[in-house]
Amino acid sequence: MAAPWWKGAVLYHVYIRSFLDTDGDGYGDLPGVEAKLDYIKSLGVDAVWLSPIHPSPDRDWGYDVADFEGVHRDYGGMDAFNSFLNAAHAKGLKVLIDEVLSHTSDEHAWFVESLTGGKDGEKADWYVWADPKEDGTAPNNWLSVFGGPAWAYQPARRQHYHHKFLRQQPKLNWRNPQAAEAALSVLDYWLEKGIDGFRLDVAGTYLHDETLTDNPPVPVAERTRHDWSHAGNLQRHFHDSNLPENEQVLEVIRRRVEQHGDRFVFGEFSEEEDRCGGYLAPDVGLHSGYTFVLLLQRKLTPAFVKAHYETLGRYPAHWPTISFANHDVVRTVSRFGGSEATPELAKQLFALLLALKGTTIIYQGEELGLPQAALTRDQLRDPVGDLYWPYSGGRDGCRTPMPWDSAEPNLGFTAGESWLPMAREHQGLSVAAQEADPDSPLAFARQMIALRKGSSALSRGELAFLEAPDPVLAFVREDGAERIACIFNFSDNPAFPTLPELEGGELIATRAGDAELRGGSLGLSPHAAVFVRLP
Structure with a gap:
């Protein structure tokens, strides 16, 4: 398949x-x-x-x-x-x-109706609303990613609505079946257009x-x-x-x-x-x-x-x-x-x-x-x-x-x-x-x-790390009979790692920086990225 x-x-x-x-x-x-x-x-x-x-x-x-x-x-x-x-x-x-x-957005028609239609309106629970605490503060300690409480008070409902991001981004209530279906229908709409x-x-x-x-x-x-x-x-x-x-x-x-x-x-x-x-x-x-x-x-x-x-x-x-x-x-x-x-x-x-x-x-x-x-x-x-x-x-x-x-x-x-x-x-x-x-x-x-596109190993293969001295990263991508070692020198200085797994391998022409392979010994220029096709 x-x-x-x-x-x-x-x-x-x-x-x-x-x-x-x-x-x-x-x-x-x-x-x-x-x-x-x-x-x-x-x-x-x-x-x-x-x-x-x-x-x-x-x-x-x-x-x-x-x-x-x-x-x-x-x-x-x-x-x-x-x-x-x-x-x-x-x-x-x-x-x-x-x-x-x-x-x-708080300008979306769904939210406008949820806000203005009252607590018994058709879309009343399409967003996450909650009563304030007795002292009028936010319902709990949730914080917005963008800073401050993740709640905004609306006098029209005498409630707070939840916003994980900006106050102008009210949270849709996916626990409401009608709201969830409306959101899922958005996916259908665009998929039917061919995306x-x-x-x-x-x-x-x-x-x-x-x-x-x-x-x-x-x-x-x-x-x-x-x-x-x-x-x-x-x-x-x-x-x-x-x-x-x-x-x-x-x-x-x-x-x-x-x-x-x-x-x-x-x-x-x-x-x-x-x-x-x-x-x-x-x-x-x-x-x-x-x-x-x-x-x-x-x-x-x-x-x-x-x-x-x-x-x-x-x-x-x-x-x-x-x-x-x-x-x-x-x-x-x-x-x-x-x-x-x-x-x-x-x-x-x-x-x-x-x-x-x-x-x-x-x-x-x-x-x-x-x-x-x-x-x-x-x-x-x-x-x-x-x-x-x-x-x-x-x-x-x-x-x-x-x-x-x-x-x-x-x-x-x-x-x-x-x-x-x-x-x-x-x-x-x-x-x-x-x-x-x-x-x-x-x-x-x-x-x-x-x-990458010409290699099933690099595109879809599994990844296994090799033992390599810092600051060198080495791993093998493998798919079926194809095995490619990927080696990276994260240093500003040359590196000379010895990796026995490279024995019999062949340097691939596509690389960043310079490299020399002798048996299992590899010379790498600063910030080199090297690929070796393994037998």
Whole structure:
């Protein structure tokens, strides 16, 4: 039986608002994504994952949906989406959309009716409402990811509604059968239009504890820098989200999606890493998913990579999704390299991303080795960035527009004034500049994707770590008779590991940095990524 198309596939994540603007309003749009489909196809990827496309007041830039059956006017509306979808399919690219079903905008018609229709109205319980405590304060201690209590008081109902994120993002009540069916019907609507699947935002948050039990704190001694970064991270989110029975909702979602044929649904799990594997198995939960463990890590070490796969290994049926970057976190080369965010490091990190077991997600610009953009407070558009300034620059530094051509105004992104400033750090890293350089990160990215696509071991094989001295990471990907060793030097200095498993192996031409193989002895340049075909 053939493996499903998504197992080992490479997905390209497009943040539409920052990809390409075709009408001069400063916002990227769907005609812009369609215009660059040949570029996306040239990378060798299998599918495009689009950031949220629906109409939204943009309090959280599309993650606050006001109409699940529409397409944002900034992006060109439904006609533009249909044109893009047909064009992508004609080029052999599958299309996935970002769907936000845990919450809506407070401007969505469902919430307006829930708020104004009274406690006995048809949609009264479509959202999570609760009475205040006797002293008028919030029903419990749940905290919002974006800071402060996760409750907002509404005098019209004399109740609070729950919001895990912004106050303008009320939580949909998946325990109400009518609300759950309405959300599931959203999936049907888009699948019937011909899309190939979904990425589900915050997929661990559909269910809440109906008793509204307080969340326990993260013990002070166990708190990391990440825990302290946002107040909401100081709690274990066991009762407002991450409930074990959330698995049942995810299974219903997956089976609903599978009714439409060979489609793919994967989820984002932002907290409680161990739950991710429990939500994902062949017959339970979603097809795949990822946590923020790889996305938030600041230092790349062999021990860290091994520990992550040890966690995944507790769920052997789980097929992971692997991502180093997205629209929420510091860009990969800056996060792991800091001021030493060099093209050589970018190549190594891209090679590692493609070599690890899982379905791979590339965030737009990652193939160019783009570093994080440094923005001033007056340039920010992200509510999180403004809230936590100057402790955190927010998420806008990874959302700046794609640099297409250094010789063009606004690096070829727009003829107008871009919604976020063009990053000065990207001036010499445009697509046009890298197309002309055979040693560029872009050229390497294409080679690496081709290597991955041409190898069943790298695409779908199992992963087993080899014993290697720090700072070298080594593992073997194996599928049937094909075995490929993947070796990475995480140091700024050369490394000379001896790995007996490499005896009789052959260096593969695609590599980052320099390498020399003599028997089981390997010489590696700084930040090298090397692949050896084993007998």
